[in-house]
Amino acid sequence: xxxxxxxxxxxxxxxxxxxxxxxxxxxxxxxxxxxxxxxxxxxxxxxxxxxxxxxxxxxxxxxxxxxxxxxxxxxxxxxxxxxxxxxxxxxxxxxxxxxxxxxxxxxxxxxxxxxxxxxxxxxxxxxxxxxxxxxxxxxxxxxxxxxxxxxxxxxxxxxxxxxxxxxxxxxxxxxxxxxxxxxxxxxxxxxxxxxxxxxxxxxxxxxxxxxxxxxxxxxxxxxxxxxxxxxxxxxxxxxxxxxxxxxxxxxxxxxxxxxxxxxxxxxxxxxxxxxxx
Amino acid sequence: xxxxxxxxxxxxxxxxxxxxxxxxxxxxxxxxxxxxxxxxxxxxxxxxxxxxxxxxxxxxxxxxxxxxxxxxxxxxxxxxxxxxxxxxxxxxxxxxxxxxxxxxxxxxxxxxxxxxxxxxxxxxxxxxxxxxxxxxxxxxxxxxxxxxxxxxxxxxxxxxxxxxxxxxxxxxxxxxxxxxxxxxxxxxxxxxxxxxxxxxxxxxxxxxxxxxxxxxxxxxxxxxxxxxxxxxxxxxxxxxxxxxxxxxxxxxxxxxxxxxxxxxxxxxxxxxxxxxxxxxxxxxxxxxxxxxxxxxxxxxxxxxxxxxxxxxxxxxxxxxxxxxxxxxxxxxxxxx
Numbered sequence: 001x002x003x004x005x006x007x008x009x010x011x012x013x014x015x016x017x018x019x020x021x022x023x024x025x026x027x028x029x030x031x032x033x034x035x036x037x038x039x040x041x042x043x044x045x046x047x048x049x050x051x052x053x054x055x056x057x058x059x060x061x062x063x064x065x066x067x068x069x070x071x072x073x074x075x076x077x078x079x080x081x082x083x084x085x086x087x088x089x090x091x092x093x094x095x096x097x098x099x100x101x102x103x104x105x106x107x108x109x110x111x112x113x114x115x116x117x118x119x120x121x122x123x124x125x126x127x128x129x130x131x132x133x134x135x136x137x138x139x140x141x142x143x144x145x146x147x148x149x150x151x152x153x154x155x156x157x158x159x160x161x162x163x164x165x166x167x168x169x170x171x172x173x174x175x176x177x178x179x180x181x182x183x184x185x186x187x188x189x190x191x192x193x194x195x196x197x198x199x200x201x202x203x204x205x206x207x208x209x210x211x212x213x214x215x216x217x218x219x220x221x222x223x224x225x226x227x228x229x230x231x232x233x234x235x236x237x238x239x240x241x242x243x244x245x246x247x248x249x250x251x252x253x254x255x256x257x258x259x260x261x262x263x264x265x266x267x268x269x270x271x272x273x274x275x276x277x
Numbered sequence: 278x279x280x281x282x283x284x285x286x287x288x289x290x291x292x293x294x295x296x297x298x299x300x301x302x303x304x305x306x307x308x309x310x311x312x313x314x315x316x317x318x319x320x321x322x323x324x325x326x327x328x329x330x331x332x333x334x335x336x337x338x339x340x341x342x343x344x345x346x347x348x349x350x351x352x353x354x355x356x357x358x359x360x361x362x363x364x365x366x367x368x369x370x371x372x373x374x375x376x377x378x379x380x381x382x383x384x385x386x387x388x389x390x391x392x393x394x395x396x397x398x399x400x401x402x403x404x405x406x407x408x409x410x411x412x413x414x415x416x417x418x419x420x421x422x423x424x425x426x427x428x429x430x431x432x433x434x435x436x437x438x439x440x441x442x443x444x445x446x447x448x449x450x451x452x453x454x455x456x457x458x459x460x461x462x463x464x465x466x467x468x469x470x471x472x473x474x475x476x477x478x479x480x481x482x483x484x485x486x487x488x489x490x491x492x493x494x495x496x497x498x499x500x501x502x503x504x505x506x507x508x509x510x511x512x513x514x515x516x517x518x519x520x521x522x523x524x525x526x527x528x529x530x531x532x533x534x535x536x537x538x539x540x541x542x543x544x545x546x547x548x549x550x551x552x553x554x555x556x557x558x559x560x561x562x563x564x565x566x567x568x569x570x571x572x573x574x575x576x577x578x579x580x581x582x583x584x585x586x587x588x589x590x591x592x593x594x595x596x597x598x599x600x601x602x603x604x605x606x607x608x609x610x611x612x613x
Contacts, residue, residue, distance in 0.1 A: 008405045020402035024388060024395065031390045099385030106349055107403035108375035176299075269353040272296050272317075272343070 013109040017117035025121040043079065043129045044136045047072065050198070051140050062200045064231035069144065072137030073228055074197035076130045077221045080156055082192075083126020084163035086184050088119040088171045105274060111265055112258055115168045123160060130156070148227030151239055155227065158246035159220035161254060166216075168257030172264040175274070191217040202235040219245045284363060286455045286487025287325040287348065292357035294318040294343055294511075317343040319511040320357070325455075328485040330478070332498045335508035336606065341491040344508075345459050348489070349379055361455050375404070378448030378486075382460035384440045387432045393419070393443055394428040397450055404451040414450060422446045422476065438469030445473070449480065456481070458490040462497060474500050495598045509606055519598070524571070526601045528554065531566045531577050532592045538562050540587035551580055562589070 008016060029036055054068035063070040095101040095118075104114065138144055170184045194208060195201070195217030201209055212218045223242025225232040268274040296315040318340045325331045333341045346352040347359050350370025358365060364372040388396050394415060401411040419425050422442040432440060441461060448456055458477070462470035474497045481488050492498060498505060499519060507515040507522075515522055535541040538561050545558040553576060554568040566577055574593045581588065 012405065016402050016405055020399045023402075024391065024399050027391055027395060028388075099383055100388065102351070102381060103386040105351060106374055106377075106379045107400065108371050108405075109403055110371060266353070269351065270297075271299055272294075272346070272352045274351050 008109070010110060010113070014113045014116065017107070017109045017113050018120055021117045022120055029121075040129075040132065043132060046075065047133065047136055047140065050075070062203060062234050064225075064229055064233040066143055066229070066231075068137065068140060069142040069229055070225065070233065071198050072134060072140075072142040073144075073225050074192075074221050076133040076137070077156070077159065077224050078192045078195075078197045078217070079133055080126050080130035081159050081163040081217060081220060082188055083122045083124075083129065084119065084160045085167045085170075086188060087122020087126070088115050088164075088167040089174050089184055091118045091122065092171050092174055101274075112262055115164070115171060115258070115261055119164065119167065123164070126160070126163075127156075143229075145228050145230055148224075148229075151227040152224045155220055155223045155239075155242055155246065158243065158250060159216060161250040162216035162220070162246055165250065165253035165257040168261050169253070172257065172260040175261075175264045175268050191215050194218070195221050196235060197221055200233050200235045202233075216246055216249050219249075283327065285324045285326050286329070287323075287331075287359075287361055287489060289321055289323050289344065289348070289359045290357055292318050292321040292344065292347060292359055293355045294340075294347065294352065295355045317511050318347075318354075318357075321508070321511070321513055322357075323506055323513060323516055325487040325489055327454075327487055328481060330481055330488040330490060330501050330503035331506055332501055332503045333489060333491040333506045333508060334493075334495065334498060334602070335491075335514075338510075339508040340511040341508055342459060343511075345457050345489065345491065348373070348457060349377060350374060375451070376454050378451070378453035378456045380444045380448040380456070380458045380461050382463035384432075384437065384444070384464060387440060387443060387447075389432045392429050392431055393424060393435070393446075396432060396443060397447055400447050400450055406451065414452075418446045418450050421449065421480065436469070438465045438473070441465050441469065441473055442476075445477070452484075454486060456486050456488045456490075458488065460491055460493065462492060462494060467494075470494065470497060471500065477501070495602065499598060507602065507605070514605065522605070523595070523598070523601055526570055526605050527595055528570060528604075529568050529574070529593050529595050531568060531574055532590075532594070533564045533566070533577070533581070533588060534590040535562045535564070535584070535587045536589055537587065540584055544581055544584055544587075547580060547584075548577065553577060553580065 050071040051068060054066075054071065057063070057067040059065040060067060092101070095104060104118075105111065134144065166187075167184070194204065194212040195215050196204070196212065197217070201212050201218065201222065204212065219237060219242040222232065222235060222237035223239055223246075226237050226239050226242070265274070294317045296317055298312065298314070321340065321344060323331065333344070335341055343352060347354050348361060348366050350366045350373055353367050360366060361373045362376045364376065366373050388399065397415045397418065398411065401407075401415060406414065415428070416425070419428055422445050424439065424442050424446060427435070427439065432443065435443065441464070445461065448458070461477070462473055465473065477488070477490070478501055480486070490501070490503075505515065505517065505519050505522065506513055533544065535544060541558055541562050541564050544564050545556055548564065548566055549556040552569070553572045554566050556564060556566050558564050568577070574591070578591065
């Protein structure tokens with residue numbers, strides 16, 4: 001590459017846009033250092049009530065006798081997926097409102113690379129938050145089985161891909177409706193409840209348990225519990241089942257998300273709403 | 278790449294854009310701003326050659342921005358074609374976006390909390406530039422637009438004129454063959470606007486870029502000495518140079534002062550019967566002729582041959598360009 005422009009391959013375009021967006025987002029974050037630090041505090045604070053609740057719950061069979069570990073893994077995996085899922089829609093909506101979206105769209109990169117390029121900071125943030133939550137949980141006394149970490153990383157990667165897919169689908173809808181993050185936030189909360197982030201899925205009514213089977217969150221959270229806890233409680237998700245279910249979800253949802261994103265871009269170009277808010 | 282030097286930079290052919298109401302299923306999600314089809318463009322055609330500046334002028338809603346957005350691939354045409362450097366704007370929009378430098382009038386398109394260099398670096402990376410070569414190009418471009426020494430300044434700290442220069446730098450950074458400037462001076466003061474227009478003119482002359490520029494400031498268009506495309510209601514009303522347009526539509530006023538009121542009275546009778554325009558006598562020694570298009574001061578002088586010795590002063594004034602254009606827009610006659 002040089003000072004003058006080059007025709008980029010798709011891979012180079014993804015790399016170029018990823019590095020450009022990453023740099024611009026890091027600089028923006030560094031512009032607000034206090035917010036960055038406060039956000040880290042905010043992510044750890046919710047753990048404190050669960051420390052005391054775990055004292056209250058005691059050795060419930062539902063959660064494998066260790067509620068703190070159970071909740072820490074649930075919250076950590078939810079944070080991991082939340083960043084990837086809500087990030088793209090949030091960044092896109094901010095670009096709509098600030099007027100920078102047109103700047104992004106006028107750049108000579110395939111628009112299908114934007115969902116990954118614009119979302120990488122939030123994905124990274126989700127990973128950092130998730131790790132901090134896990135670390136803080138261990139400091140509070142959560143009993144994490146270290147031998148399950150590689151399996152958890154695999155489930156985490158598959159889970160991030162699932163969340164990205166859902167985020168791209170939501171962002172595609174955002175292009176047409178101009179607002180979708182409130183819907184996604186509701187989904188995020190509902191998913192964390194139905195997937196049993198802070199209680200066992202087996203405690204849900206039968207119909208809700210059926211719904212939870214459809215959510216990738218269920219496989220990520222409970223798969224991680226199987227990997228990281230000696231006794232994951234009454235709702236046991238075999239690792240193999242979690243990995244296969246997430247793989248199937250990703251193989252279908254990710255290409256569908258990119259297809260839908262391109263499709264709605266086409267509709268927006270036709271309606272003339274691209275870049276408008 | 279089809280970039281022969283003599284190749285037209287922009288070709289727009291019979292471009293039609295109708296903005297339809299959004300589908301019913303979409304209206305359930307968000308209210309549509311369009312209640313009936315809007316005919317934004319109704320068959321627009323023009324070309325822009327290398328080193329040519331084409332100024333697009335027209336009232337709000339004339340179709341200027343829609344044309345620009347179709348060229349940049351942000352809006353799809355209903356029918357017709359638009360191409361840049363031989364690449365179709367709709368089918369090959371990535372190649373088109375590589376070939377154009379885009380400057381919107383809105384400063385919000387800049388990263389306000391980032392430095393001047395970071396704004397350009399983002400664009401450079403997207404264009405496939407990197408390393409020292411990119412930084413060298415950034416320095417050259419900043420120097421070209423008169424922002425040398427401002428590289429580390431935050432965009433927030435820049436004046437509106439400087440922000441406009443930064444936007445121009447961003448449009449020029451990757452050395453495009455075509456510049457599309459959508460009201461580039463929209464938010465800067467007249468002095469800064471004049472400087473910016475002069476700068477654009479110099480750059481275009483030097484680099485043989487094809488330029489499409491829209492502006493509401495007609496004095497800028499006159500400064501550019503460019504070809505003018507007058508748009509109205511989605512179509513091109515006039516495509517040519519400003520001098521010809523003025524000759525066709527301007528109605529200059531000739532004010533003639535005579536030694537006596539009687540001489541002025543006689544002159545009014547002579548001129549009034551000659552179809553040169555509207556002639557009025559102020560009751561004293563002055564006659565004011567509002568000339569019909571095509572009639573000149575010399576024509577008036579010729580008709581007053583017998584009274585030349587009575588004339589004290591003869592002064593011709595031209596109407597502002599905006600008044601000329603307003604007349605043209607009010608008429609239904611196409612000037613193409």
